[in-house]
Amino acid sequence: MSMEKADLKITGMHCESCVKLIEKALGKVKGVDSVIVNFAAGKALVNYDPALTDPSRLVKEVEKRGYGARLIEPADTGKTESAYHDELRGLRRRLITGAVFAVPALVLGMFFMKDPLPYQSYILWFLATPVQFYVGREFYLGAWIALRNGSSTMDTLVALGTSAAYFYSVYLVLFEGGEHQYFEASAVLITLVVLGKYLEAVSKHRTSEVISRLEKLFPKEASVIRNGLEVKVPVEEVDPGEIVVVRPGEQVPVDGEIIKGTTTLDESMVTGESVPVAKGVGAEVIGSTINREGSFTMKVTHTGSETMLAKIIRLVEDAQMRKAPVQRFADKVSSWFVPAVIVIACVTFIVWFLVLGAALSFALVAAVSVLVIACPCALGLATPTAIMVGTGMGAREGILIKGGDALETAGRLRHVVFDKTGTITRAAPEVTAMKVLEGYSDAECVRLAAGMERGSEHPLAKAVVRKAEVMGIQPAETEEFRTHTGRGVEALIEGNRYHIGSLRFIGEVGIDTERLRVAAEEYEAKGQTVVMLAGKGEALAIFALSDTVRHEAMETVRRLHEMGLSTSMITGDNERVARAIAAETGIKLYRSEVLPGEKSALIGQMQENGKVAMVGDGINDAPALAHADIGIAMGSGTDIAMEAGDIVFMRDDLSCLPRAIRLSRLTMQRIRLNMFWALFYNTVGIPVAAGLLYPWTGWLLNPMIAGGAMAMSSVSVVLSSLMLKLKKF
Ligand code: ADP
Ligand code: MG
Numbered sequence: 001m002s003m004e005k006a007d008l009k010i011t012g013m014h015c016e017s018c019v020k021l022i023e024k025a026l027g028k029v030k031g032v033d034s035v036i037v038n039f040a041a042g043k044a045l046v047n048y049d050p051a052l053t054d055p056s057r058l059v060k061e062v063e064k065r066g067y068g069a070r071l072i073e074p075a076d077t078g079k080t081e082s083a084y085h086d087e088l089r090g091l092r093r094r095l096i097t098g099a100v101f102a103v104p105a106l107v108l109g110m111f112f113m114k115d116p117l118p119y120q121s122y123i124l125w126f127l128a129t130p131v132q133f134y135v136g137r138e139f140y141l142g143a144w145i146a147l148r149n150g151s152s153t154m155d156t157l158v159a160l161g162t163s164a165a166y167f168y169s170v171y172l173v174l175f176e177g178g179e180h181q182y183f184e185a186s187a188v189l190i191t192l193v194v195l196g197k198y199l200e201a202v203s204k205h206r207t208s209e210v211i212s213r214l215e216k217l218f219p220k221e222a223s224v225i226r227n228g229l230e231v232k233v234p235v236e237e238v239d240p241g242e243i244v245v246v247r248p249g250e251q252v253p254v255d256g257e258i259i260k261g262t263t264t265l266d267e268s269m270v271t272g273e274s275v276p277v278a279k280g281v282g283a284e285v286i287g288s289t290i291n292r293e294g295s296f297t298m299k300v301t302h303t304g305s306e307t308m309l310a311k312i313i314r315l316v317e318d319a320q321m322r323k324a325p326v327q328r329f330a331d332k333v334s335s336w337f338v339p340a341v342i343v344i345a346c347v348t349f350i351v352w353f354l355v356l357g358a359a360l361s362f363a364l365v366a367a368v369s370v371l372v373i374a375c376p377c378a379l380g381l382a383t384p385t386a387i388m389v390g391t392g393m394g395a396r397e398g399i400l401i402k403g404g405d406a407l408e409t410a411g412r413l414r415h416v417v418f419d420k421t422g423t424i425t426r427a428a429p430e431v432t433a434m435k436v437l438e439g440y441s442d443a444e445c446v447r448l449a450a451g452m453e454r455g456s457e458h459p460l461a462k463a464v465v466r467k468a469e470v471m472g473i474q475p476a477e478t479e480e481f482r483t484h485t486g487r488g489v490e491a492l493i494e495g496n497r498y499h500i501g502s503l504r505f506i507g508e509v510g511i512d513t514e515r516l517r518v519a520a521e522e523y524e525a526k527g528q529t530v531v532m533l534a535g536k537g538e539a540l541a542i543f544a545l546s547d548t549v550r551h552e553a554m555e556t557v558r559r560l561h562e563m564g565l566s567t568s569m570i571t572g573d574n575e576r577v578a579r580a581i582a583a584e585t586g587i588k589l590y591r592s593e594v595l596p597g598e599k600s601a602l603i604g605q606m607q608e609n610g611k612v613a614m615v616g617d618g619i620n621d622a623p624a625l626a627h628a629d630i631g632i633a634m635g636s637g638t639d640i641a642m643e644a645g646d647i648v649f650m651r652d653d654l655s656c657l658p659r660a661i662r663l664s665r666l667t668m669q670r671i672r673l674n675m676f677w678a679l680f681y682n683t684v685g686i687p688v689a690a691g692l693l694y695p696w697t698g699w700l701l702n703p704m705i706a707g708g709a710m711a712m713s714s715v716s717v718v719l720s721s722l723m724l725k726l727k728k729f
Pocket of ligand 2: 419420421422616
């Protein structure tokens with residue numbers, strides 16, 4: 001059974017309770033495997049079995065509940081912007097209408113209370129009515145939809161509260177001829193809540209601006225060579241394999257490989273690295289980056305949704321949808337909050353009116369204030385907005401954190417394990433020396449070794465192949481090629497079986513390594529990795545590779561220690577090399593000659609003392625990366641690295657690691673702060689609104705103030721999340 005993913009744009013969600021509703025509705029559809037709805041992003045991500053259901057069915061299901069839904073196509077980039085502007089326009093219209101009627105009502109109600117104008121009650125009734133039923137229509141609609149689905153949302157609270165105030169006032173005017181009524185309270189309240197929604201929409205949009213910023217980067221045109229002529233065409237019409245010319249100052253239109261010319265490129269939009277990078281023939285270039293100096297010709301490798309930029313956008317979008325486990329707490333609280341508030345409001349009314357014998361209007365005001373102040377929206381926004389800001393900040397710097405879950409775990413890390421080759425050391429080692437058995441030539445050994453290593457992805461293998469290129473040697477043809485992960489490779493060349501790999505590997509195959517052992521150990525003591533070539537039952541040659549430590553490794557390890565994390569290194573290389581490298585970087589613990597399978601087991605042991613991150617190249621340590629709580633694959637933007645990691649660095653730079661952890665910690669702190677405020681506000685607001693303090697202090701919340709406070713609580717949580725942006729990480 002193969003699953004497919006559908007991205008739905010959802011409109012008309014009012015609150016976290018709507019999220020629950022839609023998740024439940026979609027979850028019940030046959031063939032749906034999992035659903036995530038994100039309120040802050042206004043989206044649903046559905047995993048479904050195409051044999052049992054399809055996106056149009058999902059859209060219908062959402063629409064049946066009274067929400068708007070639309071399938072987002074991969075080519076839809078940029079359309080989220082227009083949906084947002086539509087939403088904003090609707091809110092603005094309601095807000096202005098509300099203000100036009102509510103402000104005069106407020107002025108009348110407040111300043112002409114003692115000396116009412118003739119027919120004042122009727123004027124107020126007239127002013128309050130459009131606000132109640134036009135501006136407030138959405139609340140009734142939302143409450144009705146929720147009711148039909150057997151639940152209640154913040155709309156229920158607002159609709160109940162304002163209706164109570166409005167209809168009680170109608171009753172007063174008709175039957176008591178009273179001058180005191182609450183028309184202005186209900187009108188102002190509705191307007192304030194809409195104001196809150198408007199501000200919330202604006203600031204919520206700011207939390208996801210990274211996506212729109214990236215979407216704006218998409219190049220528009222490319223200069224393609226067709227039939228020997230250079231023509232400008234829209235990028236959508238460029239195909240892989242075509243030849244494109246890029247001039248100074250132009251944007252690289254799509255992903256490709258330079259085939260002529262050299263240049264420097266500003267890749268900061270993708271990698272966060274502000275220093276331009278020099279590139280020559282054979283180098284990969286990324287669409288949307290900016291060509292600085294030279295002109296060059298490139299061959300197109302990826303276009304459209306396959307380009308690096310499109311992949312990054314998808315990754316960040318998916319990441320922003322994934323909920324952090326802390327949010328479960330907020331979800332749980334929200335789900336019983338609304339019914340609980342209705343109960344509290346009823347109790348408030350009964351106690352004041354029936355038990356304590358207060359005036360009907362007094363009891364009603366208290367009950368309405370309770371309904372209005374207790375909206376759980378602030379709580380629902382606390383986590384997703386902070387996650388969106390946090391992941392966005394990372395993306396700007398080329399640090400892609402794949403979702404709230406990864407972010408939360410990264411914030412709680414205790415230990416970091418580094419793989420050695422390609423991680424602590426540069427991904428591009430070089431063959432610095434070699435020694436061959438008497439009777440063999442360097443050239444012959446390099447020819448054999450390079451032939452075998454051509455099939456391997458290992459950084460050491462690539463170094464050997466490069467050595468052959470430098471020496472101008474044509475690598476040998478091989479048959480029956482086989483890799484032994486973490487050990488080496490074997491193959492058949494011209495009818496003879498050869499092995500290349502660690503000395504241990506050669507020993508295990510049953511070949512005597514003694515004659516070259518002393519030479520090998522000399523190199524190893526200097527921190528150089530040694531690879532041995534063996535064939536026809538003999539050890540033929542050793543290659544010493546400079547596995548130079550990355551220049552930022554020492555600083556990275558020091559910063560991690562400062563942040564209270566412990567570090568260690570595991571490697572398949574031998575003890576002497578491991579010791580030299582550990583000493584050079586300041587890593588205290590190391591384990592050498594570990595086979596790839598054992599790496600997972602070692603990580604399992606370390607997990608007993610807290611959350612563990614593993615940093616590797618994702619090529620031969622993928623199982624260990626998957627086993628760790630957080631897997632991080634180095635190797636900027638290779639497909640393997642982008643898929644294997646929970647955190648991806650778009651830049652081949654270890655110092656992204658402490659920054660990613662610090663960013664995660666900052667975001668988690670902000671979430672806790674947001675949650676504290678949201679809950680604090682409700683727990684303090686409800687008793688005051690219920691009039692608990694009234695007997696002692698005479699305090700009773702005016703429903704208008706309650707409405708304003710409620711609108712502000714959501715806005716302030718979103719602003720608090722946006723303030724994260726001011727933090728350095
Ligand atoms: P690390 O754990 O440091 O990343 P690996 O597990 O990738 O190291 O490899 C361990 C050792 O196995 C290397 O030091 C090397 O001696 C040997 N080896 C693995 N793959 C190859 C290969 N393709 N060619 C030569 N040697 C290899
Ligand atoms: Mg490795």
